[in-house]
Amino acid sequence: MTSAAVRWGGRFALSLAAWAAVEGLVWLGGAGDPLASAPGRAAAGVFAGAWLFIAGFALLRLLLGLEWSPLGVARAVVEEAVRMRLAVAFIGLLIFILAALPAMQDAETPLRYRVQTFLSFGLGATATLLSLLTVFLSCASLSNEIQDHRIFTVMSKPIGRGPYLLGKWLGLMLLNALLLAVAGTLVAGFTWQLARETGVDTGDALSVRREVLTARESRAPEPADDLEKRALARLNQLKKDGSPLLVEMREDALYAQLVGQEKKQWLSLAPHGQETYVFDGLGDAKREGREIQVRYLLRASQAPPENTVTIALEINGRTGTLRTKVNDYQLMSVPPEAVDEDGRLTLRFINENRRHPKQTFETTLTFPPGDGLEAMYERGGFAGNFARGLAILWLKLGFLAMFGLAAATFLSFPVAALMTLAVFVVAAASGFLIDALAYFGDNERSETLKSATSAVRWTGLLLAEILGPYSRYAPAPKIVDGRYIPFGDVLGCAASIGLVWTGLSAAVAWLIFRARELARVQV
Amino acid sequence: MVANAQTPVIECRGLTKVFKDFWLRPRVTAVDGLDLVIEPHQVFGLLGPNGSGKSTTIKMILGLLFPTKGRIAIFGKLPTDVETKARIGYLPEESYLYRFLNARETLDFYGRIFNLPRSERNKRIDMLLEMVGLEGVQRRPVGEYSKGMQRRIGLAQALINDPDLLILDEPTTGLDPLGTRQIKDLILHLKQRGKTVLLCSHLLADVEDVCDRVTVLYGGRIRALGTIEELLSVSDSTQIETERLEPALVAKVRELIEKEHRKVHKVEAPRRKLEALFLEIVQKALSEGAATSGAKTGGAVAEFLAAGAAPAPADEGRQVIAGLVEAAKPAPPPEVSKPEPAAPAADARVLDALTAPKPEAKPASEEKPSPPKAVDRSVIDDLLKKDDPS
Numbered sequence: 025m026t027s028a029a030v031r032w033g034g035r036f037a038l039s040l041a042a043w044a045a046v047e048g049l050v051w052l053g054g055a056g057d058p059l060a061s062a063p064g065r066a067a068a069g070v071f072a073g074a075w076l077f078i079a080g081f082a083l084l085r086l087l088l089g090l091e092w093s094p095l096g097v098a099r100a101v102v103e104e105a106v107r108m109r110l111a112v113a114f115i116g117l118l119i120f121i122l123a124a125l126p127a128m129q130d131a132e133t134p135l136r137y138r139v140q141t142f143l144s145f146g147l148g149a150t151a152t153l154l155s156l157l158t159v160f161l162s163c164a165s166l167s168n169e170i171q172d173h174r175i176f177t178v179m180s181k182p183i184g185r186g187p188y189l190l191g192k193w194l195g196l197m198l199l200n201a202l203l204l205a206v207a208g209t210l211v212a213g214f215t216w217q218l219a220r221e222t223g224v225d226t227g228d229a230l231s232v233r234r235e236v237l238t239a240r241e242s243r244a245p246e247p248a249d250d251l252e253k254r255a256l257a258r259l260n261q262l263k264k265d266g267s268p269l270l271v272e273m274r275e276d277a278l279y280a281q282l283v284g285q286e287k288k289q290w291l292s293l294a295p296h297g298q299e300t301y302v303f304d305g306l307g308d309a310k311r312e313g314r315e316i317q318v319r320y321l322l323r324a325s326q327a328p329p330e331n332t333v334t335i336a337l338e339i340n341g342r343t344g345t346l347r348t349k350v351n352d353y354q355l356m357s358v359p360p361e362a363v364d365e366d367g368r369l370t371l372r373f374i375n376e377n378r379r380h381p382k383q384t385f386e387t388t389l390t391f392p393p394g395d396g397l398e399a400m401y402e403r404g405g406f407a408g409n410f411a412r413g414l415a416i417l418w419l420k421l422g423f424l425a426m427f428g429l430a431a432a433t434f435l436s437f438p439v440a441a442l443m444t445l446a447v448f449v450v451a452a453a454s455g456f457l458i459d460a461l462a463y464f465g466d467n468e469r470s471e472t473l474k475s476a477t478s479a480v481r482w483t484g485l486l487l488a489e490i491l492g493p494y495s496r497y498a499p500a501p502k503i504v505d506g507r508y509i510p511f512g513d514v515l516g517c518a519a520s521i522g523l524v525w526t527g528l529s530a531a532v533a534w535l536i537f538r539a540r541e542l543a544r545v546q547v
Numbered sequence: 548m549v550a551n552a553q554t555p556v557i558e559c560r561g562l563t564k565v566f567k568d569f570w571l572r573p574r575v576t577a578v579d580g581l582d583l584v585i586e587p588h589q590v591f592g593l594l595g596p597n598g599s600g601k602s603t604t605i606k607m608i609l610g611l612l613f614p615t616k617g618r619i620a621i622f623g624k625l626p627t628d629v630e631t632k633a634r635i636g637y638l639p640e641e642s643y644l645y646r647f648l649n650a651r652e653t654l655d656f657y658g659r660i661f662n663l664p665r666s667e668r669n670k671r672i673d674m675l676l677e678m679v680g681l682e683g684v685q686r687r688p689v690g691e692y693s694k695g696m697q698r699r700i701g702l703a704q705a706l707i708n709d710p711d712l713l714i715l716d717e718p719t720t721g722l723d724p725l726g727t728r729q730i731k732d733l734i735l736h737l738k739q740r741g742k743t744v745l746l747c748s749h750l751l752a753d754v755e756d757v758c759d760r761v762t763v764l765y766g767g768r769i770r771a772l773g774t775i776e777e778l779l780s781v782s783d784s785t786q787i788e789t790e791r792l793e794p795a796l797v798a799k800v801r802e803l804i805e806k807e808h809r810k811v812h813k814v815e816a817p818r819r820k821l822e823a824l825f826l827e828i829v830q831k832a833l834s835e836g837a838a839t840s841g842a843k844t845g846g847a848v849a850e851f852l853a854a855g856a857a858p859a860p861a862d863e864g865r866q867v868i869a870g871l872v873e874a875a876k877p878a879p880p881p882e883v884s885k886p887e888p889a890a891p892a893a894d895a896r897v898l899d900a901l902t903a904p905k906p907e908a909k910p911a912s913e914e915k916p917s918p919p920k921a922v923d924r925s926v927i928d929d930l931l932k933k934d935d936p937s
């Protein structure tokens with residue numbers, strides 16, 4: 025006991041000394057802050073990553089040592105991953121990516137973008153690597169065990185097939201929790217470190233704090249009620265006129281397009297035109313006295329000189345002049361007092377230079393639908409947001425793990441892994457697929473081709489729709505943009521992906537596994 | 548000591564297993580209408596050539612395969628019953644282990660499935676590791692072990708729960724003579740403690756020494772069934788065992804018998820060997836044209852190999868191997884107080900002593916059938932003592 029403590033203490037001291045030595049060398053090399061250079065960062069990453077992992081693994085082993093037989097099965101999964109150097113390979117690769125990334129970025133780029141790029145790549149690498157690890161490990165750990173007959177011995181012991189599967193899954197979940205914790209700490213740590221660097225100007229440094237290392241609630245403007253009514257009216261008009269559009273397109277697709285057009289219309293300002301946008305649900309910000317950030321992007325149909333236009337903005341009946349850049353996201357700060365008693369903020373944009381109407385640059389300005397115009401306020405800190413994001417990632421990995429196990433109950437390793445990988449890709453891309461498939465095949469002339477493509481479309485859409493929550497719960501873009509991830513998202517993800525999808529996979533896995541002759545060999 | 552009116556440990560009725568191919572066409576009838584009853588406290592031998600359906604039967608008993616037809620009851624329950632598994636120990640025909648776990652962790656892994664409390668688990672693991680002689684290498688991953696060492700771990704894992712029923716599928720493959728010897732001792736010991744053992748083998752010596760009842764399978768069917776005595780007693784001859792007679796006296800006896808128009812077949816060979824019976828059964832099955840999906844009896848040496856080659860003197864070869872085995876063994880520890888002929892080197896003699904029916908010859912080894920090593924015995928005793936009244 026004490027000798028082990030001495031041994032580990034020695035190792036820690038030794039690695040600490042080695043790390044300090046590397047940082048010292050880098051410092052002597054004249055790099056200034058050693059952590060700002062790739063080797064210095066790599067050394068810090070290796071030191072921190074290794075010890076975090078060692079400590080976490082020790083903790084995990086304690087947990088896995090609890091007296092419950094599925095945990096015994098879980099322990100074997102974790103030990104396999106660790107001893108087969110899978111976990112080490114993952115952490116090593118991640119540290120390499122994280123250490124190398126900032127070095128590849130141009131120091132002239134605003135710090136905010138550098139931090140965001142780093143966060144986005146770091147989280148993306150973590151999620152992708154861990155997903156792949158989960159796919160392969162879940163498939164391998166079950167199908168190889170069946171294939172090489174190890175399962176004979178286990179299954180002739182008093183453990184049911186359900187608890188056995190549960191043990192496998194728990195092992196994967198706990199391993200993922202450990203790896204996510206290590207990777208998350210590294211990503212967050214490096215991000216903080218990077219954010220300490222000096223920006224290109226004071227505004228830059230401030231915007232890192234205000235727009236990235238934060239968690240902001242966001243409200244989109246409430247669309248005018250008559251948008252859909254107007255779209256429907258236009259559709260009926262087209263039908264009455266016997267428009268050729270209705271021959272070329274399905275009615276629902278045409279309607280969706282019309283709604284889109286109306287919405288775009290609503291978000292557009294013709295020269296000298298104006299539009300009012302109402303943001304609801306800002307009562308909390310008013311009560312807590314938090315500044316409102318209006319984030320917007322104006323697209324100009326014709327480029328104005330210096331990419332700048334002068335327009336007017338009316339808040340609560342008071343009009344002011346707004347000189348703003350176009351074609352780039354802008355942040356405008358509004359005091360919380362501007363929010364009314366019902367928690368509403370009303371903005372009116374007028375596409376006109378009020379003081380010199382003659383000098384108005386004649387162009388249509390458009391807020392692109394989606395995130396072209398929103399009102400935000402700080403709701404929480406970066407760390408909590410980041411942790412909730414990781415929790416969502418973990419739940420998604422849990423589904424992959426269960427699906428992999430389900431596939432491995434009846435498929436050999438390569439087939440099971442391929443199938444799980446395919447599901448992962450479709451799930452991760454489901455948002456994109458739904459958009460892409462919506463109009464797929466509409467332009468086909470021949471009837472046979474039309475029905476064939478529509479079959480493809482519907483199966484694709486069905487799959488993508490089923491797996492939709494997977495891409496809808498994507499925490500990384502929110503974390504990168506400093507957007508608040510409500511705890512409700514974690515719960516929603518736990519319900520839809522965790523309970524429904526993981527549960528269904530588990531049920532399928534259990535049914536197949538229970539009915540399966542484990543000793544049957546099929547060549 | 549215990550009434551035999553209990554439910555049989557294993558009961559199979561009309562057990563049939565037909566392996567189907569991918570298109571569900573029947574391809575192999577591995578087990579064909581097997582009726583099998585194994586009573587408690589028996590050591591039951593399942594004999595048969597390769598591919599005769601022994602392992603398939605065992606896998607059905609354990610619920611790893613589902614019968615095509617027929618019923619199985621194990622301790623009166625279905626093979627899929629999870630609770631009864633707590634009373635079973637199983638050594639598969641090959642040792643399939645987690646390569647990355649070491650010996651200790653392997654046994655701990657299996658021990659945990661039985662929900663053995665940690666202290667009990669550790670105690671048993673220590674004893675078992677010592678018993679199978681792996682305590683010195685317990686920290687090495689079992690993937691690095693030799694086949695025989697893996698076999699030993701396999702055996703240890705089958706015993707971790709002190710099972711009431713031990714199923715051994717070809718337990719001695721890959722084991723050195725000492726290990727083989729140990730397995731036989733273990734089986735006999737377990738039997739003494741009232742356990743039931745199902746021993747499945749194609750190695751006749753294994754079975755003959757330890758089994759109470761034997762079934763010989765061929766092509767998935769039972770070809771012979773009975774106690775070793777029944778199967779091996781020869782009904783059409785009489786054997787007279789006397790103290791050693793001089794040749795002159797033998798001639799006189801022979802004369803006397805021949806005067807009665809009886810024939811004297813042989814003067815030595817007190818008993819038929821199981822090997823002869825086995826070969827006879829297989830031969831008979833073959834001549835009847837019985838179907839098997841397993842291995843057929845091998846033919847003569849392939850011509851291209853045999854041509855011109857001088858036949859190797861079989862006995863010489865055997866002696867060379869025996870010599871090698873002797874050389875590889877550690878010198879027997881100096882035995883001071885042990886009267887038994889238990890030197891590990893003298894395997895053949897120990898075996899004879901065990902098999903030969905000599906009730907009065909070995910008073911000292913009545914209780915313990917010739918331990919090869921004093922430590923092993925006590926380890927087994929300790930491990931198994933718990934519910935042993937004696």
Ligand SMILES: Nc1ncnc2c1ncn2[C@@H]1O[C@H](COP(=O)(O)OP(=O)(O)O)[C@@H](O)[C@H]1O
Binds near residue numbers: 546
């Ligand atoms: N999973 C399987 N699929 C197809 N045939 C099998 C399978 N397992 C065993 N067999 C066949 O069943 C027969 C009996 O095999 P087995 O019970 O393993 O024999 P043994 O008596 O040597 O243990 C053999 O012909 C074997 O080829």
Ligand SMILES: [Mg+2]
Binds near residue numbers: 601602640716717
């Ligand atoms: Mg076999």
